Amino acid sequence: xxxxxxxxxxxxxxxxxxxxxxxxxxxxxxxxxxxxxxxxxxxxxxxxxxxxxxxxxxxxxxxxxxxxxxxxxxxxxxxxxxxxxxxxxxxxxxxxxxxxxxxxxxxxxxxxxxxxxxxxxxxxxxxxxxxxxxxxxxxxxxxxxxxxxxxxxxxxxxxxxxxxxxxxxxxxxxxxxxxxxxxxxxxxxxxxxxxxxxxxxxxxxxxxxxxxxxxxxxxxxxxxxxxxxxxxxxxxxxxxxxxxxxxxxxxxxxxxxxxxxxxxxxxxxxxxxxxxxxxxxxxxxxxxxxxxxxxxxxxxxxxxxxxxxxx
Amino acid sequence: xxxxxxxxxxxxxxxxxxxxxxxxxxxxxxxxxxxxxxxxxxxxxxxxxxxxxxxxxxxxxxxxxxxxxxxxxxxxxxxxxxxxxxxxxxxxxxxxxxxxxxxxxxxxxxxxxxxxxxxxxxxxxxxxxxxxxxxxxxxxxxxxxxxxxxxxxxxxxxxxxxxxxxxxxxxxxxxxxxxxxxxxxxxxxxxxxxxxxxxxxxxxxxxxxxxxxxxxxxxxxxxxxxxxxxxxxxxxxxxxxxxxxxxxxxxxxxxxxxxxxxxxxxxxxxxxxxxxxxxxxxxxxxxxxxxxxxxxxxxxxxxxxxxxxxxxxxxxxxxxxxxxxxxxxxxxxxxxxxxxxxxxxxxxxxxxxxxxxxxxxxxxxxxxxxxxxxxxxxxx
Numbered sequence: 177x178x179x180x181x182x183x184x185x186x187x188x189x190x191x192x193x194x195x196x197x198x199x200x201x202x203x204x205x206x207x208x209x210x211x212x213x214x215x216x217x218x219x220x221x222x223x224x225x226x227x228x229x230x231x232x233x234x235x236x237x238x239x240x241x242x243x244x245x246x247x248x249x250x251x252x253x254x255x256x257x258x259x260x261x262x263x264x265x266x267x268x269x270x271x272x273x274x275x276x277x278x279x280x281x282x283x284x285x286x287x288x289x290x291x292x293x294x295x296x297x298x299x300x301x302x303x304x305x306x307x308x309x310x311x312x313x314x315x316x317x318x319x320x321x322x323x324x325x326x327x328x329x330x331x332x333x334x335x336x337x338x339x340x341x342x343x344x345x346x347x348x349x350x351x352x353x354x355x356x357x358x359x360x361x362x363x364x365x366x367x368x369x370x371x372x373x374x375x376x377x378x379x380x381x382x383x384x385x386x387x388x389x390x391x392x393x394x395x396x397x398x399x400x401x402x403x404x405x406x407x408x409x410x411x412x413x414x415x416x417x418x419x420x421x422x423x424x425x426x427x428x429x430x431x432x433x434x435x436x437x438x439x440x441x442x443x444x445x446x447x448x449x450x451x452x453x454x455x456x457x458x459x460x461x462x463x464x465x466x467x468x469x470x471x472x473x474x475x476x477x478x479x480x481x482x483x484x485x486x487x
Numbered sequence: 488x489x490x491x492x493x494x495x496x497x498x499x500x501x502x503x504x505x506x507x508x509x510x511x512x513x514x515x516x517x518x519x520x521x522x523x524x525x526x527x528x529x530x531x532x533x534x535x536x537x538x539x540x541x542x543x544x545x546x547x548x549x550x551x552x553x554x555x556x557x558x559x560x561x562x563x564x565x566x567x568x569x570x571x572x573x574x575x576x577x578x579x580x581x582x583x584x585x586x587x588x589x590x591x592x593x594x595x596x597x598x599x600x601x602x603x604x605x606x607x608x609x610x611x612x613x614x615x616x617x618x619x620x621x622x623x624x625x626x627x628x629x630x631x632x633x634x635x636x637x638x639x640x641x642x643x644x645x646x647x648x649x650x651x652x653x654x655x656x657x658x659x660x661x662x663x664x665x666x667x668x669x670x671x672x673x674x675x676x677x678x679x680x681x682x683x684x685x686x687x688x689x690x691x692x693x694x695x696x697x698x699x700x701x702x703x704x705x706x707x708x709x710x711x712x713x714x715x716x717x718x719x720x721x722x723x724x725x726x727x728x729x730x731x732x733x734x735x736x737x738x739x740x741x742x743x744x745x746x747x748x749x750x751x752x753x754x755x756x757x758x759x760x761x762x763x764x765x766x767x768x769x770x771x772x773x774x775x776x777x778x779x780x781x782x783x784x785x786x787x788x789x790x791x792x793x794x795x796x797x798x799x800x801x802x803x804x805x806x807x808x809x810x811x812x813x814x815x816x817x818x819x820x821x822x823x824x825x826x827x828x829x830x831x832x833x834x835x836x837x838x839x840x841x842x843x844x845x846x847x848x849x850x851x852x853x854x855x856x857x858x859x860x861x862x863x864x865x866x867x
C-alpha cells in the first residue's frame with residue numbers, strides 16, 4: 177500500500193530522510209517510531225506529496241503520487257499531529273467540511289458524518305465549537321475529520337499527544353476497530369506502549385534512516401537485551417557480589433541497599449541456576465520481580481539514550 | 488467540492504468576530520462619531536467679531552488661486568454678510584510685529600505651502616490654521632486631479648474656485664455634498680482596502696505551508712484552484728456586503744451620501760474591496776511564515792498604503808503627490824481615495840482611477856497565480 181524506496185530529502189544542509197525505505201502492506205497497523213526530529217513527519221509529508229523529494233521513489237496504492245493525484249488522495253485519510261480544524265465551525269460542520277472535500281453527495285455525506293461522529297463518541301458535542309472542547313475531545317474531532325470519508329489508508333501522526341489515559345485508550349480501541357473494518361493504518365508515536373499495543377509491524381527510525389523493522393517480538397529479539405531481575409536479599413555479604421558477577425549469564429549486577437538488580441542474558445533455566453547459587457551462598461530472598469525487555473528498551477538501545485531537542 | 492468550500496468559507500468568515508468588528512462595527516461607530524464631530528464643520532457662528540489676520544502676499548500671484556480673496560470671502564456663518572476674517576495686507580516684518588504685539592490673531596504668509604505665524608494657541612488661531620490648511624489641501628488635490636481630468640478641472644475653475652466656497656462646498660455639486668463627506672469617503676476607502684486581511688486568510692487557510700488546516704485540505708482530492716476560488720469568492724462577498732452595509736448606513740441613516748452617487752460609489756467599493764482583497768492574497772502568497780507573520784505584513788502594507796494615500800493625514804497625501812508622484816500612482820490606497828474624492832470635486836466620476844484599480848487587481852491576480860502554481864511546499 178505504501179512503498180518508499182531510497183528516499184532522500186534535505187532541508188538545506190540537514191538530511192531529513194536518508195535513503196529511507198518503508199513498506200506498508202494492506203491491512204496492517206504499521207508503527208513508525210522515532211525520537212523528535214528523526215524524520216517521521218517529513219516521511220509522511222513526502223508520501224502525501226506535500227514535500228518534494230530529492231531522490232528515491234514513493235508509491236501509494238502502486239502508483240507514484242503527485243499533488244494532483246486526486247484518485248489516490250481520495251483513499252487517504254490524515255490525522256495530523258496538531259489539531260487542524262476550523263475554529264469557527266462546530267463539531268458537525270467541521271466533520272462535514274472535511275468529508276465534503278471527498279464526498280459530494282449530500283445524503284451519503286450525512287451518513288458518513290453521523291457515523292464518524294458516533295465512532296468518535298462526539299454525539300453530545302455536535303454543536304460545540306472546538307474552543308469549547310477539552311484536549312481529548314479536540315483530538316477525537318481531529319480524528320473524526322480524518323476518517324469520515326472512510327479512507328482505505330489512514331495516517332495518524334502522533335494522535336494521542338497531550339491526551340488523558342481514558343481518551344487515549346478510546347482512540348487506540350477506535351484505531352483497532354477501523355483496522356478490523358479493513359483500513360490500513362500508518363501510526364507514528366513517541367509512546368512505545370501504544371505502538372506495542374496496536375501495531376503489527378514497526379519501523380524504528382532515527383536521523384532520517386530506518387534502523388529496525390519487524391514485529392515487536394522480532395525487534396526485541398534483534399537487540400541484545402536480557403531480562404531485568406530485581407531481588408530483595410536477606411543475609412547477604414559484600415563478597416557475594418563477586419560470585420554473582422562471575423556467573424556467565426549475568427550481564428550486569430549491582431546492589432542498591434538490599435536490592436540486587438541484575439540484567440541477565442536470555443535463556444532457559446538461568447533463573448533456576450541463579451537461585452541455586454544464592455542458596456549455596458546462604459543468601460535468602462524476600463521478594464523478586466522479573467521484567468522482560470520492552471519496546472522502550474529496544475528503542476533506547478537502537479536510538480541511544482542522549483537527550484533530543486537540545487538547543 | 489466548490490459548494491462545500493464556498494459554504495463553509497462564508498460561515499467561517501462571517502463568524503469571525505475580528506472581521507465583524509473591523510469591517511462593520513468599528514466603521515459604523517466611526518461614522519457616528521464623524522456625524523456628531525464634523526456635522527457642523529465650517530460653521531463659525533459662535534464668533535461675533537471677525538478674526539484679525541495679517542496677510543503677506545506672494546511675490547508672484549497665481550491667476551487661478553488667490554488666497555487673500557478666498558480668506559476675505561469666508562462668511563461668519565451660513566448666509567451671513569459679515570466676514571469671518573478681517574484681513575490686513577502687510578509686509579512680512581510688519582506681520583511678525585503685529586503678531587508679537589497681539590494686534591492680530593495670526594499672520595498668513597502666502598507661500599507654497601502657506602506659513603502661519605502665531606504667538607499663542609487659542610481657538611481663533613486653530614480656526615485660522617484649519618482654514619488655511621484646508622484651502623491648501625483642496626488646492627493640492629485639485630492640482631493632482633486636474634492632471635488626470637483636465638477638462639473637468641477647467642470647468643471647475645471656470646465656475647469660480649476663488650471664493651469662500653473653496654472651504655465649504657464645491658459649486659459643481661451645488662451644495663449637495665458637505666466637505667465632511669470626505670471623512671466618510673475616507674472611511675469607506677479604508678474599509679474597502681481592509682479586505683486585504685480577508686484575502687490573506689484565504690491563502691493561509693488553503694496553502695499547506697501556511698497552516699495546519701491548509702496542509703489538511705491540500706491532501707484531499709479537492710483541486711487547489713477550485714478551493715482557492717471558492718474560499719476567495721465567499722470571503723470577498725462577505726467583505727463586500729459589509730462595506731455596502733456601511734454605505735447604506737451613511738446614505739439612508741446618516742443621510743450623508745447623495746443617493747445619485749450611490750451606484751457609482753458601490754462600483755468603486757466593489758472594485759476597491761477586490762483590490763484590497765487581492766493585495767492581501769498576493770502578500771500572503773509571497774510571504775513565507777506563520778499566520779501571525781503573514782497577517783502582520785498584510786496589516787502593515789494596508790496601513791502604509793492608507794498612510795501614503797492621506798487617509799490618516801492630508802499633509803502626507805500632499806507630500807506624496809508633489810514629491811513622489813509615482814508612489815501615489817501605484818498605491819491602491821491612493822487610487823481608491825482619489826477616485827472617491829474626485830466625485831466630490833468634479834461633477835463627473837473619474838474613471839481613470841477605477842481603471843488603475845482594475846489593473847492593480849489584474850497584477851495581484853497574476854502574482855497569486857504564479858506563486859500558487861508551486862506544486863510542493865518545502866517550507867512545511
